[in-house]
Amino acid sequence: LKPELDGEEILALSVAGIVVLLAIAGGTIAARPRAAVPARNGPTLLIPFASDALHLDGELDEASWRDSARTGSLKANSGREATPYSDARFTWTSSALRIGLYAADQDIVSDDAFDVLVESGGAKHELVVNAKCAVHGVDGVKVACDSDGTLDVPGDMDEEWVVEMEVPFQTLGIVPSAGARVTITIRRCDVDGKHRRQPPDACGVFGPVDLVLSR
Ligand SMILES: [Ca+2]
Numbered sequence: 001l002k003p004e005l006d007g008e009e010i011l012a013l014s015v016a017g018i019v020v021l022l023a024i025a026g027g028t029i030a031a032r033p034r035a036a037v038p039a040r041n042g043p044t045l046l047i048p049f050a051s052d053a054l055h056l057d058g059e060l061d062e063a064s065w066r067d068s069a070r071t072g073s074l075k076a077n078s079g080r081e082a083t084p085y086s087d088a089r090f091t092w093t094s095s096a097l098r099i100g101l102y103a104a105d106q107d108i109v110s111d112d113a114f115d116v117l118v119e120s121g122g123a124k125h126e127l128v129v130n131a132k133c134a135v136h137g138v139d140g141v142k143v144a145c146d147s148d149g150t151l152d153v154p155g156d157m158d159e160e161w162v163v164e165m166e167v168p169f170q171t172l173g174i175v176p177s178a179g180a181r182v183t184i185t186i187r188r189c190d191v192d193g194k195h196r197r198q199p200p201d202a203c204g205v206f207g208p209v210d211l212v213l214s215r
């Protein structure tokens with residue numbers, strides 16, 4: 001047995017190592033498109049019609065919210081439930097998509113926000129609603145919020161904030177009827193007043209999922 005490798009053998013081992021690394025990288029790249037399955041062939045959520053009037057106050061206590069379609073917990077990249085907890089619920093009327101957003105939050109700040117992306121007929125509408133109840137990106141949204149906590153006051157313990165809103169179908173370019181569908185993606189990354197680096201599970205997402213209007 002030779003005690004040491006000669007130059008040719010070291011070169012051969014190095015080339016083998018590079019080949020292995022390239023194979024791993026290739027596998028990673030090849031896996032990406034599978035993660036981004038087009039939503040139109042993906043999961044769907046049936047959205048019930050709401051026949052009641054909405055008292056827009058940030059309280060999701062109308063009967064139609066009780067019967068709404070729910071996302072369950074937004075999910076972190078890890079696949080676990082995002083923490084703090086967030087979810088969304090949906091109903092629809094003859095004029096608007098109703099969206100209820102719930103955010104558990106121990107430190108509510110102005111930068112806390114939900115990002116809602118609605119895709120329909122090739123058009124994208126992205127609205128951002130923050131914990132101050134300011135909406136950006138989509139016109140005509142009716143919104144109210146309710147929070148259990150103190151906005152932008154670090155140090156005390158907050159609990160949650162809730163968004164209740166109606167997004168007009170006209171703005172979204174959708175003719176509302178049973179069977180119509182829109183693709184939705186909802187994201188929330190919790191932030192705190194000190195803008196500390198948040199743990200990875202502080203960002204949650206739902207979707208893209210097709211919402212199918214149903215009766
Ligand atoms: Ca209400």
Ligand SMILES: [Ca+2]
Nearest residue numbers: 105107108191
């Ligand atoms: Ca927060």
